[in-house]
């Protein structure tokens with residue numbers, strides 16, 4: 001049984017490394033993940049386990065991978081992809097279109113973006129996509145590009161045929177010509193220098209992550225995304241996420257039937 005003291009130490013370690021908050025109701029969940037991890041490491045002392053988490057990068061990365069929620073699928077929240085297509089088709093859009101998907105989990109979101117952009121632009125050289133997630137195993141799966149039935153169930157069948165090779169009865173591999181347009185990196189959205197190092201993007205998708213953060217981590221993440229967006233670029237958030245009305249960094253804009261957030265630039269004439 002995980003005592004309150006150890007639960008508090010563990011959730012503080014998680015918060016410091018990811019920004020994710022676990023409330024008291026999640027004690028049982030954390031307890032199970034810790035137990036499983038300790039067994040894998042051959043450890044029987046919780047004290048020793050916590051020491052390992054604090055001193056060994058590999059151990060903390062494995063633990064983070066165990067506690068993250070990787071739920072995602074192709075064409076999730078399709079209205080955002082439709083809005084992206086509309087924005088990209090606007091006149092004089094600079095090329096290549098650059099998009100960041102953070103967090104990208106196992107890759108379904110950035111590959112969906114790649115499919116939509118290829119349909120709209122009809123040339124893979126006209127777009128570049130970067131996917132980032134803190135979970136090392138999710139990034140490994142994303143790079144592999146192999147998906148099961150559940151992941152592709154919302155994808156229109158003509159795109160499944162056009163962009164995937166079926167490799168087993170219920171397994172599909174994303175085709176190389178589209179895979180090449182998406183680069184994946186393991187990283188933390190709260191790491192300012194890491195995020196800055198990714199370059200500049202016209203669009204950033206940050207969906208279904210901020211809901212797990214507290215206000216402080218949310219603000220840090222939004223500031224980092226502001227820095228990585230080009231002036232006049234757009235931020236897409238999940239349906240349960242929004243930017244405070246009082247924020248001066250972004251202006252909510254209605255595109256198609258959804259709200260996206262336009263970066264308010266310091267100097268308007270720099271906008272693309």
Ligand SMILES: C[S@@+](CC[C@H](N)C(=O)[O-])C[C@H]1O[C@@H](n2cnc3c(N)ncnc32)[C@H](O)[C@@H]1O
Nearest residue numbers: 018068070072103105133134135188189207208
């Ligand atoms: C529910 S998934 C969202 C995936 C995708 N954006 C979507 O909406 O389908 C949340 C992801 O956030 C990742 N994550 C959690 N904390 C993170 C952090 N601090 N930096 C980057 N990724 C993080 C998790 O590993 C997980 O894969």
